[in-house]
Amino acid sequence: MSPEFILKEVTDNLAKDFPSDFLTVAKHTDLSTLAWGPLQFRAPWNVAFGRTQNSNVTVAGDAMHPMTPDLGQGACSALEDAVVLARCLNQAHTTATDNRQWVENGLKSYVNERRWRVAGVVAGSWLSGTVHQGGCGDQQWWSRTTRWFRDRYLYKFVMPKLVDFVWTDCGDLGSPFTQGVKST
Ligand SMILES: Cc1cc2nc3c(=O)[nH]c(=O)nc-3n(C[C@H](O)[C@H](O)[C@H](O)COP(=O)(O)OP(=O)(O)OC[C@H]3O[C@@H](n4cnc5c(N)ncnc54)[C@H](O)[C@@H]3O)c2cc1C
Structure with missing residues:
Protein backbone atom coordinates (compact mmCIF):
# COMPACT_ATOMS: atom_id res chain seq x y z
CA MET A 1 0.00 0.00 0.00
CA LEU A 34 3.90 5.72 7.06
CA ALA A 35 2.99 2.06 7.26
CA TRP A 36 -0.32 0.24 7.30
CA GLY A 37 -0.88 -3.17 8.81
CA PRO A 38 -3.37 -5.14 10.86
CA LEU A 39 -3.15 -5.01 14.67
CA GLN A 40 -1.45 -8.14 15.90
CA PHE A 41 -2.43 -10.01 19.02
CA ARG A 42 -0.90 -13.04 20.70
CA ALA A 43 -3.30 -14.86 23.00
CA PRO A 44 -2.23 -14.53 26.65
CA TRP A 45 -2.15 -18.30 27.20
CA ASN A 46 0.15 -18.60 24.21
CA VAL A 47 2.46 -15.96 25.71
CA ALA A 48 2.35 -17.72 29.10
CA PHE A 49 2.78 -21.29 27.87
CA GLY A 50 4.02 -20.97 24.28
CA ARG A 51 7.56 -21.05 22.99
CA THR A 52 9.51 -17.83 23.50
CA GLN A 53 13.04 -19.18 23.58
CA ASN A 54 15.09 -21.67 21.67
CA SER A 55 18.56 -22.22 23.08
CA ASN A 56 20.44 -18.91 22.67
CA VAL A 57 17.60 -17.20 20.81
CA THR A 58 14.65 -15.32 22.24
CA VAL A 59 12.32 -12.47 21.36
CA ALA A 60 11.35 -9.19 23.02
CA GLY A 61 8.78 -6.45 22.50
CA ASP A 62 6.03 -6.97 19.97
CA ALA A 63 7.81 -10.02 18.62
CA MET A 64 7.12 -11.72 21.96
CA HIS A 65 3.83 -10.16 23.04
CA PRO A 66 1.92 -8.22 20.38
CA MET A 67 -1.13 -6.73 22.05
CA THR A 68 -4.04 -4.48 21.20
CA PRO A 69 -3.19 -0.82 21.93
CA ASP A 70 -5.98 -0.29 24.49
CA LEU A 71 -3.79 0.16 27.57
CA GLY A 72 -0.93 1.95 25.79
CA GLN A 73 1.51 -0.64 27.10
CA GLY A 74 3.16 -2.28 24.07
CA ALA A 75 6.25 -0.08 23.94
CA CYS A 76 6.39 0.22 27.75
CA SER A 77 6.49 -3.57 27.98
CA ALA A 78 9.20 -3.68 25.30
CA LEU A 79 11.32 -1.31 27.41
CA GLU A 80 10.75 -3.46 30.50
CA ASP A 81 11.83 -6.49 28.45
CA ALA A 82 15.10 -4.73 27.63
CA VAL A 83 15.84 -3.96 31.29
CA VAL A 84 15.00 -7.48 32.50
CA LEU A 85 16.91 -9.09 29.63
CA ALA A 86 20.04 -7.09 30.40
CA ARG A 87 19.80 -7.89 34.11
CA CYS A 88 19.23 -11.62 33.54
CA LEU A 89 22.14 -11.90 31.11
CA ASN A 90 24.36 -10.00 33.49
CA GLN A 91 23.42 -12.22 36.44
CA ALA A 92 23.88 -15.39 34.39
CA HIS A 93 27.28 -14.18 33.23
CA THR A 94 28.40 -13.26 36.72
CA THR A 95 27.50 -16.67 38.16
CA ALA A 96 28.46 -18.74 35.10
CA THR A 97 30.51 -21.86 35.47
CA ASP A 98 30.02 -23.05 31.92
CA ASN A 99 31.06 -20.69 29.14
CA ARG A 100 28.50 -22.05 26.66
CA GLN A 101 25.49 -22.22 28.93
CA TRP A 102 25.31 -18.78 30.46
CA VAL A 103 23.48 -17.07 27.59
CA GLU A 104 20.86 -19.82 27.52
CA ASN A 105 20.46 -19.63 31.31
CA GLY A 106 20.13 -15.84 31.19
CA LEU A 107 17.48 -16.06 28.48
CA LYS A 108 15.61 -18.70 30.47
CA SER A 109 15.46 -16.40 33.52
CA TYR A 110 14.33 -13.50 31.32
CA VAL A 111 11.52 -15.52 29.74
CA ASN A 112 10.39 -16.86 33.12
CA GLU A 113 10.32 -13.38 34.62
CA ARG A 114 8.47 -11.81 31.71
CA ARG A 115 5.98 -14.32 30.36
CA TRP A 116 3.29 -14.14 33.07
CA ARG A 117 3.50 -10.41 33.44
CA VAL A 118 3.15 -9.70 29.71
CA ALA A 119 0.40 -12.33 29.41
CA GLY A 120 -1.49 -10.27 32.03
CA VAL A 121 -0.92 -7.02 30.12
CA VAL A 122 -2.03 -8.63 26.83
CA ALA A 123 -5.21 -9.91 28.53
CA GLY A 124 -5.87 -6.54 30.21
CA SER A 125 -5.46 -4.64 26.93
CA TRP A 126 -7.79 -7.03 25.16
CA LEU A 127 -10.42 -6.77 27.91
CA SER A 128 -10.25 -2.99 27.95
CA GLY A 129 -10.55 -2.74 24.15
CA THR A 130 -13.28 -5.34 23.84
CA VAL A 131 -15.47 -3.75 26.48
CA HIS A 132 -14.94 -0.20 25.24
CA GLN A 133 -15.49 -1.04 21.58
CA GLY A 134 -18.19 -3.64 22.20
CA GLY A 135 -20.48 -0.90 23.49
CA CYS A 136 -20.69 0.64 20.00
CA GLY A 137 -21.20 -2.58 18.00
CA ASP A 138 -24.13 -3.50 15.75
CA GLN A 139 -25.18 -6.51 17.78
CA GLN A 140 -27.71 -5.31 20.33
CA TRP A 141 -27.25 -7.98 22.99
CA TRP A 142 -23.44 -7.71 22.90
CA SER A 143 -23.52 -3.89 22.99
CA ARG A 144 -25.91 -3.95 25.92
CA THR A 145 -23.91 -6.56 27.83
CA THR A 146 -20.58 -4.77 27.36
CA ARG A 147 -22.10 -1.38 28.24
CA TRP A 148 -23.61 -2.89 31.38
CA PHE A 149 -20.28 -4.44 32.35
CA ARG A 150 -18.40 -1.23 31.49
CA ASP A 151 -20.66 1.06 33.52
CA ARG A 152 -21.06 -1.26 36.53
CA TYR A 153 -17.70 -2.95 36.87
CA LEU A 154 -15.02 -1.85 34.42
CA TYR A 155 -14.47 1.70 35.65
CA LYS A 156 -15.21 1.01 39.30
CA PHE A 157 -13.30 -2.20 39.90
CA VAL A 158 -11.36 -3.48 36.90
CA MET A 159 -9.61 -0.38 35.51
CA PRO A 160 -8.13 0.77 38.86
CA LYS A 161 -6.67 -2.73 39.28
CA LEU A 162 -5.35 -2.76 35.73
CA VAL A 163 -3.74 0.65 36.16
CA ASP A 164 -2.09 -0.56 39.40
CA PHE A 165 -0.91 -3.65 37.58
CA VAL A 166 0.71 -1.83 34.66
CA TRP A 167 2.55 0.57 36.98
CA THR A 168 5.40 -1.68 37.81
CA ASP A 169 8.99 -1.41 38.88
CA CYS A 170 10.82 -3.89 36.71
CA GLY A 171 14.01 -3.46 38.73
CA ASP A 172 17.39 -2.14 37.67
CA LEU A 173 19.77 -3.26 34.97
CA GLY A 174 22.15 -4.75 37.49
CA SER A 175 25.78 -3.89 37.93
CA PRO A 176 28.00 -3.37 35.94
CA PHE A 177 25.46 -1.71 33.58
CA THR A 178 24.21 0.70 36.23
CA GLN A 179 24.94 1.49 39.81
CA GLY A 180 21.52 1.71 41.40
CA VAL A 181 19.67 3.42 38.52
CA LYS A 182 16.03 2.35 38.70
CA SER A 183 13.87 1.74 35.64
CA THR A 184 10.11 1.91 36.07
C1 LIG B 1 -2.35 2.49 17.39
C2 LIG B 1 -1.29 2.10 18.36
C3 LIG B 1 -1.10 2.85 19.52
C4 LIG B 1 -0.12 2.50 20.45
N1 LIG B 1 0.04 3.25 21.58
C5 LIG B 1 0.96 2.91 22.48
C6 LIG B 1 1.14 3.68 23.67
O1 LIG B 1 0.46 4.68 23.91
N2 LIG B 1 2.08 3.29 24.56
C7 LIG B 1 2.86 2.20 24.34
O2 LIG B 1 3.70 1.87 25.19
N3 LIG B 1 2.73 1.45 23.21
C8 LIG B 1 1.81 1.79 22.27
N4 LIG B 1 1.68 1.04 21.11
C9 LIG B 1 2.49 -0.15 20.90
C10 LIG B 1 3.91 0.16 20.42
O3 LIG B 1 3.87 0.93 19.24
C11 LIG B 1 4.63 -1.17 20.15
O4 LIG B 1 4.37 -2.08 21.19
C12 LIG B 1 6.13 -0.95 20.06
O5 LIG B 1 6.42 -0.12 18.96
C13 LIG B 1 6.84 -2.29 19.91
O6 LIG B 1 8.20 -2.03 19.78
P1 LIG B 1 9.14 -3.13 19.16
O7 LIG B 1 10.51 -2.54 19.17
O8 LIG B 1 8.93 -4.43 19.84
O9 LIG B 1 8.62 -3.35 17.67
P2 LIG B 1 8.57 -2.31 16.47
O10 LIG B 1 8.36 -0.91 16.97
O11 LIG B 1 7.58 -2.88 15.51
O12 LIG B 1 10.02 -2.36 15.88
C14 LIG B 1 10.45 -3.43 15.09
C15 LIG B 1 11.38 -2.86 14.05
O13 LIG B 1 11.99 -3.95 13.35
C16 LIG B 1 12.00 -3.64 11.98
N5 LIG B 1 12.08 -4.92 11.26
C17 LIG B 1 11.09 -5.82 11.05
N6 LIG B 1 11.54 -6.86 10.34
C18 LIG B 1 12.85 -6.63 10.13
C19 LIG B 1 13.87 -7.35 9.48
N7 LIG B 1 13.65 -8.53 8.91
N8 LIG B 1 15.11 -6.81 9.45
C20 LIG B 1 15.38 -5.62 10.03
N9 LIG B 1 14.45 -4.88 10.67
C21 LIG B 1 13.21 -5.38 10.72
C22 LIG B 1 10.74 -2.88 11.74
O14 LIG B 1 10.81 -2.09 10.57
C23 LIG B 1 10.67 -2.02 12.99
O15 LIG B 1 11.36 -0.80 12.85
C24 LIG B 1 0.69 1.38 20.19
C25 LIG B 1 0.51 0.62 19.00
C26 LIG B 1 -0.47 0.98 18.11
C27 LIG B 1 -0.63 0.17 16.86
Missing part, protein backbone atom coordinates in the same frame (compact mmCIF):
# COMPACT_ATOMS: atom_id res chain seq x y z
CA SER A 2 1.56 3.29 -1.06
CA PRO A 3 2.21 6.00 1.57
CA GLU A 4 0.19 8.46 -0.55
CA PHE A 5 -2.80 6.11 -0.43
CA ILE A 6 -2.46 5.66 3.36
CA LEU A 7 -2.40 9.41 3.94
CA LYS A 8 -5.38 9.99 1.64
CA GLU A 9 -7.37 7.21 3.31
CA VAL A 10 -6.73 8.75 6.74
CA THR A 11 -7.41 12.38 5.85
CA ASP A 12 -10.28 11.85 3.36
CA ASN A 13 -12.00 8.96 5.04
CA LEU A 14 -11.06 7.51 8.44
CA ALA A 15 -10.24 10.78 10.20
CA LYS A 16 -12.16 13.23 8.01
CA ASP A 17 -14.31 14.36 10.96
CA PHE A 18 -11.38 14.72 13.38
CA PRO A 19 -10.41 18.21 14.64
CA SER A 20 -8.57 20.30 12.04
CA ASP A 21 -5.39 20.32 14.17
CA PHE A 22 -5.17 16.55 13.81
CA LEU A 23 -5.63 16.74 10.04
CA THR A 24 -2.94 19.43 9.77
CA VAL A 25 -0.49 17.21 11.65
CA ALA A 26 -1.45 14.19 9.52
CA LYS A 27 -0.99 16.14 6.26
CA HIS A 28 2.53 17.15 7.31
CA THR A 29 3.60 13.60 8.08
CA ASP A 30 6.82 12.45 6.47
CA LEU A 31 5.52 9.94 3.89
CA SER A 32 8.53 7.66 4.37
CA THR A 33 7.40 6.95 7.95
Whole structure:
Protein backbone atom coordinates (compact mmCIF):
# COMPACT_ATOMS: atom_id res chain seq x y z
CA MET A 1 0.00 0.00 0.00
CA SER A 2 1.56 3.29 -1.06
CA PRO A 3 2.21 6.00 1.57
CA GLU A 4 0.19 8.46 -0.55
CA PHE A 5 -2.80 6.11 -0.43
CA ILE A 6 -2.46 5.66 3.36
CA LEU A 7 -2.40 9.41 3.94
CA LYS A 8 -5.38 9.99 1.64
CA GLU A 9 -7.37 7.21 3.31
CA VAL A 10 -6.73 8.75 6.74
CA THR A 11 -7.41 12.38 5.85
CA ASP A 12 -10.28 11.85 3.36
CA ASN A 13 -12.00 8.96 5.04
CA LEU A 14 -11.06 7.51 8.44
CA ALA A 15 -10.24 10.78 10.20
CA LYS A 16 -12.16 13.23 8.01
CA ASP A 17 -14.31 14.36 10.96
CA PHE A 18 -11.38 14.72 13.38
CA PRO A 19 -10.41 18.21 14.64
CA SER A 20 -8.57 20.30 12.04
CA ASP A 21 -5.39 20.32 14.17
CA PHE A 22 -5.17 16.55 13.81
CA LEU A 23 -5.63 16.74 10.04
CA THR A 24 -2.94 19.43 9.77
CA VAL A 25 -0.49 17.21 11.65
CA ALA A 26 -1.45 14.19 9.52
CA LYS A 27 -0.99 16.14 6.26
CA HIS A 28 2.53 17.15 7.31
CA THR A 29 3.60 13.60 8.08
CA ASP A 30 6.82 12.45 6.47
CA LEU A 31 5.52 9.94 3.89
CA SER A 32 8.53 7.66 4.37
CA THR A 33 7.40 6.95 7.95
CA LEU A 34 3.90 5.72 7.06
CA ALA A 35 2.99 2.06 7.26
CA TRP A 36 -0.32 0.24 7.30
CA GLY A 37 -0.88 -3.17 8.81
CA PRO A 38 -3.37 -5.14 10.86
CA LEU A 39 -3.15 -5.01 14.67
CA GLN A 40 -1.45 -8.14 15.90
CA PHE A 41 -2.43 -10.01 19.02
CA ARG A 42 -0.90 -13.04 20.70
CA ALA A 43 -3.30 -14.86 23.00
CA PRO A 44 -2.23 -14.53 26.65
CA TRP A 45 -2.15 -18.30 27.20
CA ASN A 46 0.15 -18.60 24.21
CA VAL A 47 2.46 -15.96 25.71
CA ALA A 48 2.35 -17.72 29.10
CA PHE A 49 2.78 -21.29 27.87
CA GLY A 50 4.02 -20.97 24.28
CA ARG A 51 7.56 -21.05 22.99
CA THR A 52 9.51 -17.83 23.50
CA GLN A 53 13.04 -19.18 23.58
CA ASN A 54 15.09 -21.67 21.67
CA SER A 55 18.56 -22.22 23.08
CA ASN A 56 20.44 -18.91 22.67
CA VAL A 57 17.60 -17.20 20.81
CA THR A 58 14.65 -15.32 22.24
CA VAL A 59 12.32 -12.47 21.36
CA ALA A 60 11.35 -9.19 23.02
CA GLY A 61 8.78 -6.45 22.50
CA ASP A 62 6.03 -6.97 19.97
CA ALA A 63 7.81 -10.02 18.62
CA MET A 64 7.12 -11.72 21.96
CA HIS A 65 3.83 -10.16 23.04
CA PRO A 66 1.92 -8.22 20.38
CA MET A 67 -1.13 -6.73 22.05
CA THR A 68 -4.04 -4.48 21.20
CA PRO A 69 -3.19 -0.82 21.93
CA ASP A 70 -5.98 -0.29 24.49
CA LEU A 71 -3.79 0.16 27.57
CA GLY A 72 -0.93 1.95 25.79
CA GLN A 73 1.51 -0.64 27.10
CA GLY A 74 3.16 -2.28 24.07
CA ALA A 75 6.25 -0.08 23.94
CA CYS A 76 6.39 0.22 27.75
CA SER A 77 6.49 -3.57 27.98
CA ALA A 78 9.20 -3.68 25.30
CA LEU A 79 11.32 -1.31 27.41
CA GLU A 80 10.75 -3.46 30.50
CA ASP A 81 11.83 -6.49 28.45
CA ALA A 82 15.10 -4.73 27.63
CA VAL A 83 15.84 -3.96 31.29
CA VAL A 84 15.00 -7.48 32.50
CA LEU A 85 16.91 -9.09 29.63
CA ALA A 86 20.04 -7.09 30.40
CA ARG A 87 19.80 -7.89 34.11
CA CYS A 88 19.23 -11.62 33.54
CA LEU A 89 22.14 -11.90 31.11
CA ASN A 90 24.36 -10.00 33.49
CA GLN A 91 23.42 -12.22 36.44
CA ALA A 92 23.88 -15.39 34.39
CA HIS A 93 27.28 -14.18 33.23
CA THR A 94 28.40 -13.26 36.72
CA THR A 95 27.50 -16.67 38.16
CA ALA A 96 28.46 -18.74 35.10
CA THR A 97 30.51 -21.86 35.47
CA ASP A 98 30.02 -23.05 31.92
CA ASN A 99 31.06 -20.69 29.14
CA ARG A 100 28.50 -22.05 26.66
CA GLN A 101 25.49 -22.22 28.93
CA TRP A 102 25.31 -18.78 30.46
CA VAL A 103 23.48 -17.07 27.59
CA GLU A 104 20.86 -19.82 27.52
CA ASN A 105 20.46 -19.63 31.31
CA GLY A 106 20.13 -15.84 31.19
CA LEU A 107 17.48 -16.06 28.48
CA LYS A 108 15.61 -18.70 30.47
CA SER A 109 15.46 -16.40 33.52
CA TYR A 110 14.33 -13.50 31.32
CA VAL A 111 11.52 -15.52 29.74
CA ASN A 112 10.39 -16.86 33.12
CA GLU A 113 10.32 -13.38 34.62
CA ARG A 114 8.47 -11.81 31.71
CA ARG A 115 5.98 -14.32 30.36
CA TRP A 116 3.29 -14.14 33.07
CA ARG A 117 3.50 -10.41 33.44
CA VAL A 118 3.15 -9.70 29.71
CA ALA A 119 0.40 -12.33 29.41
CA GLY A 120 -1.49 -10.27 32.03
CA VAL A 121 -0.92 -7.02 30.12
CA VAL A 122 -2.03 -8.63 26.83
CA ALA A 123 -5.21 -9.91 28.53
CA GLY A 124 -5.87 -6.54 30.21
CA SER A 125 -5.46 -4.64 26.93
CA TRP A 126 -7.79 -7.03 25.16
CA LEU A 127 -10.42 -6.77 27.91
CA SER A 128 -10.25 -2.99 27.95
CA GLY A 129 -10.55 -2.74 24.15
CA THR A 130 -13.28 -5.34 23.84
CA VAL A 131 -15.47 -3.75 26.48
CA HIS A 132 -14.94 -0.20 25.24
CA GLN A 133 -15.49 -1.04 21.58
CA GLY A 134 -18.19 -3.64 22.20
CA GLY A 135 -20.48 -0.90 23.49
CA CYS A 136 -20.69 0.64 20.00
CA GLY A 137 -21.20 -2.58 18.00
CA ASP A 138 -24.13 -3.50 15.75
CA GLN A 139 -25.18 -6.51 17.78
CA GLN A 140 -27.71 -5.31 20.33
CA TRP A 141 -27.25 -7.98 22.99
CA TRP A 142 -23.44 -7.71 22.90
CA SER A 143 -23.52 -3.89 22.99
CA ARG A 144 -25.91 -3.95 25.92
CA THR A 145 -23.91 -6.56 27.83
CA THR A 146 -20.58 -4.77 27.36
CA ARG A 147 -22.10 -1.38 28.24
CA TRP A 148 -23.61 -2.89 31.38
CA PHE A 149 -20.28 -4.44 32.35
CA ARG A 150 -18.40 -1.23 31.49
CA ASP A 151 -20.66 1.06 33.52
CA ARG A 152 -21.06 -1.26 36.53
CA TYR A 153 -17.70 -2.95 36.87
CA LEU A 154 -15.02 -1.85 34.42
CA TYR A 155 -14.47 1.70 35.65
CA LYS A 156 -15.21 1.01 39.30
CA PHE A 157 -13.30 -2.20 39.90
CA VAL A 158 -11.36 -3.48 36.90
CA MET A 159 -9.61 -0.38 35.51
CA PRO A 160 -8.13 0.77 38.86
CA LYS A 161 -6.67 -2.73 39.28
CA LEU A 162 -5.35 -2.76 35.73
CA VAL A 163 -3.74 0.65 36.16
CA ASP A 164 -2.09 -0.56 39.40
CA PHE A 165 -0.91 -3.65 37.58
CA VAL A 166 0.71 -1.83 34.66
CA TRP A 167 2.55 0.57 36.98
CA THR A 168 5.40 -1.68 37.81
CA ASP A 169 8.99 -1.41 38.88
CA CYS A 170 10.82 -3.89 36.71
CA GLY A 171 14.01 -3.46 38.73
CA ASP A 172 17.39 -2.14 37.67
CA LEU A 173 19.77 -3.26 34.97
CA GLY A 174 22.15 -4.75 37.49
CA SER A 175 25.78 -3.89 37.93
CA PRO A 176 28.00 -3.37 35.94
CA PHE A 177 25.46 -1.71 33.58
CA THR A 178 24.21 0.70 36.23
CA GLN A 179 24.94 1.49 39.81
CA GLY A 180 21.52 1.71 41.40
CA VAL A 181 19.67 3.42 38.52
CA LYS A 182 16.03 2.35 38.70
CA SER A 183 13.87 1.74 35.64
CA THR A 184 10.11 1.91 36.07
C1 LIG B 1 -2.35 2.49 17.39
C2 LIG B 1 -1.29 2.10 18.36
C3 LIG B 1 -1.10 2.85 19.52
C4 LIG B 1 -0.12 2.50 20.45
N1 LIG B 1 0.04 3.25 21.58
C5 LIG B 1 0.96 2.91 22.48
C6 LIG B 1 1.14 3.68 23.67
O1 LIG B 1 0.46 4.68 23.91
N2 LIG B 1 2.08 3.29 24.56
C7 LIG B 1 2.86 2.20 24.34
O2 LIG B 1 3.70 1.87 25.19
N3 LIG B 1 2.73 1.45 23.21
C8 LIG B 1 1.81 1.79 22.27
N4 LIG B 1 1.68 1.04 21.11
C9 LIG B 1 2.49 -0.15 20.90
C10 LIG B 1 3.91 0.16 20.42
O3 LIG B 1 3.87 0.93 19.24
C11 LIG B 1 4.63 -1.17 20.15
O4 LIG B 1 4.37 -2.08 21.19
C12 LIG B 1 6.13 -0.95 20.06
O5 LIG B 1 6.42 -0.12 18.96
C13 LIG B 1 6.84 -2.29 19.91
O6 LIG B 1 8.20 -2.03 19.78
P1 LIG B 1 9.14 -3.13 19.16
O7 LIG B 1 10.51 -2.54 19.17
O8 LIG B 1 8.93 -4.43 19.84
O9 LIG B 1 8.62 -3.35 17.67
P2 LIG B 1 8.57 -2.31 16.47
O10 LIG B 1 8.36 -0.91 16.97
O11 LIG B 1 7.58 -2.88 15.51
O12 LIG B 1 10.02 -2.36 15.88
C14 LIG B 1 10.45 -3.43 15.09
C15 LIG B 1 11.38 -2.86 14.05
O13 LIG B 1 11.99 -3.95 13.35
C16 LIG B 1 12.00 -3.64 11.98
N5 LIG B 1 12.08 -4.92 11.26
C17 LIG B 1 11.09 -5.82 11.05
N6 LIG B 1 11.54 -6.86 10.34
C18 LIG B 1 12.85 -6.63 10.13
C19 LIG B 1 13.87 -7.35 9.48
N7 LIG B 1 13.65 -8.53 8.91
N8 LIG B 1 15.11 -6.81 9.45
C20 LIG B 1 15.38 -5.62 10.03
N9 LIG B 1 14.45 -4.88 10.67
C21 LIG B 1 13.21 -5.38 10.72
C22 LIG B 1 10.74 -2.88 11.74
O14 LIG B 1 10.81 -2.09 10.57
C23 LIG B 1 10.67 -2.02 12.99
O15 LIG B 1 11.36 -0.80 12.85
C24 LIG B 1 0.69 1.38 20.19
C25 LIG B 1 0.51 0.62 19.00
C26 LIG B 1 -0.47 0.98 18.11
C27 LIG B 1 -0.63 0.17 16.86
